[in-house]
Amino acid sequence: MSGDMDDILQVFFQECDEQLQELERGLSALSDGDSDHETINAVFRAVHSIKGGAASFGLENLVRFAHVFESSLDGLRSGRIVPTHDIMKTFLKAMDVLSDLVVEARGGAGVDHERVAESHAELEAIINSDGAPKPAEDVVPQDFVPVPMDFVPVPMDFEPIPVEMDFGFDEPAATPDLVVSFRPQDAMYERGDDARNILIGLRDLVATVEGGVLSVTCDTSGLPTLHDLQPTRACLSWRVVLPAAVSEESVHGVFDWVSDVCDFSITHEGAAEEAPAAPAVAPVVAAPPAPAAAPAPVSAPAHEAPAAVQAAAPVHEVAPAAVTNAIAGNPAAPPRKTEQAASIRVDLHRIDDLMDLVGELVIAQASIEALSRRNEGAMQQELTQSISSMQSLTRDIQDAVMAVRAQPVRSVFQRMQRVVREACSMTKKDVVLLLEGEDTEVDRTLVEKLTDPLTHMLRNAVDHGIEKVEDRLAAGKPAEGHILLSAGHRSGRILITIKDDGGGINRQRVLETAVKRGIVAPDAVLSDDEINNLIFAPGFSTAATVSDLSGRGVGMDVVKQAILSLGGRVTIQSVPGEGTTFSLSLPLTLAVLDGMLIEAGESTMVIPISSVVETMMIDHRDVYLLPDGGNIISIRGTCMPLIPLAAELGLSKAPTQEALANAVILVVENESGGRAALVVDEIRDQTQVVIKSIEKNYRQISGVSAATILGDGSVSLILDVPALIGTAIRKIDNRSPNARTGLAA
Amino acid sequence: MTEKNKEDGVDAKIVKMIVFAIGDQEYCIPILSVREIRGFEKTTALPFAPHYVCGAINLRGIILTVIDLAIYLNIQPQADNPRRVAIIVESKNGVVCGLLVDRVIDMADIDMNDVQAVSEESSSLSGLVMVNNRMIGVLQLETVVGELVGDMVTE
Numbered sequence: 056m057s058g059d060m061d062d063i064l065q066v067f068f069q070e071c072d073e074q075l076q077e078l079e080r081g082l083s084a085l086s087d088g089d090s091d092h093e094t095i096n097a098v099f100r101a102v103h104s105i106k107g108g109a110a111s112f113g114l115e116n117l118v119r120f121a122h123v124f125e126s127s128l129d130g131l132r133s134g135r136i137v138p139t140h141d142i143m144k145t146f147l148k149a150m151d152v153l154s155d156l157v158v159e160a161r162g163g164a165g166v167d168h169e170r171v172a173e174s175h176a177e178l179e180a181i182i183n184s185d186g187a188p189k190p191a192e193d194v195v196p197q198d199f200v201p202v203p204m205d206f207v208p209v210p211m212d213f214e215p216i217p218v219e220m221d222f223g224f225d226e227p228a229a230t231p232d233l234v235v236s237f238r239p240q241d242a243m244y245e246r247g248d249d250a251r252n253i254l255i256g257l258r259d260l261v262a263t264v265e266g267g268v269l270s271v272t273c274d275t276s277g278l279p280t281l282h283d284l285q286p287t288r289a290c291l292s293w294r295v296v297l298p299a300a301v302s303e304e305s306v307h308g309v310f311d312w313v314s315d316v317c318d319f320s321i322t323h324e325g326a327a328e329e330a331p332a333a334p335a336v337a338p339v340v341a342a343p344p345a346p347a348a349a350p351a352p353v354s355a356p357a358h359e360a361p362a363a364v365q366a367a368a369p370v371h372e373v374a375p376a377a378v379t380n381a382i383a384g385n386p387a388a389p390p391r392k393t394e395q396a397a398s399i400r401v402d403l404h405r406i407d408d409l410m411d412l413v414g415e416l417v418i419a420q421a422s423i424e425a426l427s428r429r430n431e432g433a434m435q436q437e438l439t440q441s442i443s444s445m446q447s448l449t450r451d452i453q454d455a456v457m458a459v460r461a462q463p464v465r466s467v468f469q470r471m472q473r474v475v476r477e478a479c480s481m482t483k484k485d486v487v488l489l490l491e492g493e494d495t496e497v498d499r500t501l502v503e504k505l506t507d508p509l510t511h512m513l514r515n516a517v518d519h520g521i522e523k524v525e526d527r528l529a530a531g532k533p534a535e536g537h538i539l540l541s542a543g544h545r546s547g548r549i550l551i552t553i554k555d556d557g558g559g560i561n562r563q564r565v566l567e568t569a570v571k572r573g574i575v576a577p578d579a580v581l582s583d584d585e586i587n588n589l590i591f592a593p594g595f596s597t598a599a600t601v602s603d604l605s606g607r608g609v610g611m612d613v614v615k616q617a618i619l620s621l622g623g624r625v626t627i628q629s630v631p632g633e634g635t636t637f638s639l640s641l642p643l644t645l646a647v648l649d650g651m652l653i654e655a656g657e658s659t660m661v662i663p664i665s666s667v668v669e670t671m672m673i674d675h676r677d678v679y680l681l682p683d684g685g686n687i688i689s690i691r692g693t694c695m696p697l698i699p700l701a702a703e704l705g706l707s708k709a710p711t712q713e714a715l716a717n718a719v720i721l722v723v724e725n726e727s728g729g730r731a732a733l734v735v736d737e738i739r740d741q742t743q744v745v746i747k748s749i750e751k752n753y754r755q756i757s758g759v760s761a762a763t764i765l766g767d768g769s770v771s772l773i774l775d776v777p778a779l780i781g782t783a784i785r786k787i788d789n790r791s792p793n794a795r796t797g798l799a800a
Numbered sequence: 801m802t803e804k805n806k807e808d809g810v811d812a813k814i815v816k817m818i819v820f821a822i823g824d825q826e827y828c829i830p831i832l833s834v835r836e837i838r839g840f841e842k843t844t845a846l847p848f849a850p851h852y853v854c855g856a857i858n859l860r861g862i863i864l865t866v867i868d869l870a871i872y873l874n875i876q877p878q879a880d881n882p883r884r885v886a887i888i889v890e891s892k893n894g895v896v897c898g899l900l901v902d903r904v905i906d907m908a909d910i911d912m913n914d915v916q917a918v919s920e921e922s923s924s925l926s927g928l929v930m931v932n933n934r935m936i937g938v939l940q941l942e943t944v945v946g947e948l949v950g951d952m953v954t955e
Contacts, residue, residue: 705848706845752863754948755950770844
């Protein structure tokens with residue numbers, strides 16, 4: 056039983072994550088001055104859902120905070136509060152607190168209660184400032200869904216259809232019923248509210264009464280012809296007959312939220328008097344065959360309603376809603392609907408398994424192809440044909456599975472908003488993070504692994520990149536700093552850039568620090584680019600004051616390592632006084648790698664293409680023999696160790712000097728720019744390989760990062776270039792310090 | 801170890817074993833740890849591997865290493881045997897590897913109480929047992945695999 060509960064709780068937390076994302080998206084849009092009703096509704100809905108879920112799990116802290124948050128957002132929703140810059144800041148902070156509370160409820164790190172209290176107080180201040188009565192949340196049912204959500208888009212090319220609607224009630228009601236008539240004003244729809252909410256509220260009141268029946272009549276007499284129809288005008292009014300047992304106060308409660316934008320009246324009437332209530336013969340906008348999809352908003356408790364109403368129901372129920380939709384003129388509604396319909400949760404492992412199987416399929420099909428080439432015969436041509444059609448199929452399947460694993464970077468990018476906000480509040484700077492290309496899709500594993508490096512880089516950008524406000528103003532820049540985080544696809548890779556409009560890298564200071572820390576020699580002559588790259592060196596930190604945020608000495612080098620371990624590269628462009636741009640180029644997936652197939656010591660191996668700088672033949676005049684038998688090669692004046700690959704891996708004996716003389720070498724580079732030349736027997740091909748773990752069933756091999764399976768089904772090793780270079784450089788370091796020129800960076 | 805516990809048990813502990821030959825010696829391992837038996841194929845040499853590791857093979861997408869049991873147990877293998885097979889086994893902690901043997905003989909029900917211990921438990925051989933007047937060594941799979949993945953089983 057508790058297991059079930061845990062499962063449900065997990066689902067709740069997953070939903071929380073989604074809601075928080077929705078909230079983040081909405082609030083960001085609002086901060087950008089994009090305050091349409093749908094956005095406000097979405098924000099409200101997100102907080103509301105979290106509150107509702109939390110309440111059912113008894114997560115009190117979360118409920119309490121979500122409640123006050125919701126109440127303050129309601130002010131925004133009803134237009135009482137104008138989303139000023141300060142108010143949005145409060146909301147954003149409240150969102151961070153809310154997500155902290157969710158983490159806490161999940162059993163994660165505890166929250167800073169002071170911060171919660173502070174945010175709580177700020178929200179209350181907002182609620183109290185609007186001067187309006189507290190929203191009647193206890194009266195209005197909380198589970199309403201704003202209308203546009205549920206509606207199937209209604210094509211506007213319909214013709215007015217005259218519909219005969221006879222709403223005569225022949226109900227033998229003895230007690231005087233409560234008759235509520237209401238007519239929403241245009242302003243009500245402008246706020247994102249809807250007559251449907253009122254109807255649902257009334258319905259729920261009736262539901263509390265034993266055998267209560269709700270009769271609804273829509274007065275369409277105010278509706279002009281389609282030709283004259285103004286989509287933003289409210290034209291409909293409703294007349295609702297409630298059982299007498301429903302108290303007048305509770306009806307008032309339903310109208311509490313809209314009392315200022317909706318004319319309404321409550322009267323007591325005998326059943327006899329209310330009969331001829333406008334048998335409207337009016338052009339009613341009827342929805343095309345969609346009604347099945349549209350939920351019946353009023354019908355649920357009204358099943359026992361008079362037959363006349365029932366008969367007219369399909370048209371009757373859909374019509375007001377469809378019109379409302381048109382009146383509200385809300386273009387955001389239809390796309391939201393489709394977005395929601397198209398997602399299911401699948402365990403990542405299953406997709407991984409699928410991916411593995413597809414990898415197998417690709418390999419199997421490659422080996423069949425290889426076989427068919429060998430086999431001569433009459434069937435040859437047909438065989439080749441069917442293999443090639445299978446080939447395109449497998450490729451399609453591979454792409455499809457990759458697409459399943461793909462995820463927009465939005466989830467990471469939105470988390471960065473918070474990082475920047477917190478960094479701002481710590482550094483007392485005002486920085487706006489602009490996002491671009493959040494829809495760019497990358498492999499899911501990559502998305503997860505991007506969070507840490509990006510967090511670090513953005514903190515750095517706020518802390519070191521953007522100048523202090525005084526300095527910015529002095530430099531003639533706006534006080535508010537801007538950071539642009541963008542993502543996009545570039546030739547089969549994903550390119551993420553972080554661009555700030557700060558002061559740029561102070562190369563003078565970077566160089567001084569690097570010299571002071573012993574990272575470079577005092578007399579070293581470095582290019583601008585090399586100096587920029589010094590900030591990635593381990594143990595480097597230029598911030599004069601070690602702040603809470605960055606400057607712990609582990610910074611950019613960790614970032615660079617992380618990006619490299621993902622098979623990516625980092626580059627920096629910096630213009631003094633104008634800002635710095637970091638560009639991260641990453642592979643689209645971690646499951647496949649672009650590699651160079653080489654032969655060494657009778658084995659075929661794979662070298663990741665990202666680490667290969669160039670390939671060339673050795674000129675024996677450039678090779679220098681070291682006393683212990685090692686070799687150094689000078690390539691255009693740069694010295695680097697020469698690694699005979701097969702011998703280095705213990706697969707063959709060290710080659711003779713003669714064998715080295717005309718060998719093929721690959722110049723490879725590690726993350727910090729250290730280079731080495733690998734001697735190989737032959738370069739065979741360039742190909743994409745599927746990465747397979749070798750450690751799973753064996754141990755770690757030094758110099759080898761993973762393995763792959765070639766087209767012929769044989770295993771091939773993927774070389775760990777940074778490790779190979781590291782070993783080689785360490786060897787040389789022990790021998791002669793002079794050889795370090797060009798290796799250090 | 802499980803075998804030890806079984807040995808201590810009073811009741812007969814029948815374990816189904818697969819019996820194979822390396823040279824003129826016979827060994828067995830529990831059949832439940834065997835995933836499949838396949839013909840020996842070309843392996844990919846691994847750098848810095850122990851001398852008894854032939855190399856890596858691809859088993860439908862899983863990369864695993866093959867141990868030459870003859871070298872591992874220091875036995876003279878059959879000369880010129882083109883029909884050597886790899887028994888693919890899976891250890892208790894999920895490591896899959898191949899054991900290269902000369903040939904698979906048959907299966908046998910072995911009562912663990914009949915196994916005579918030959919050395920300490922950490923050894924690769926947990927004991928010897930007589931089946932139909934043949935002396936069969938009971939191989940301690942966990943020790944062999946533990947050595948392969950690099951963390952020595954000390955139990």
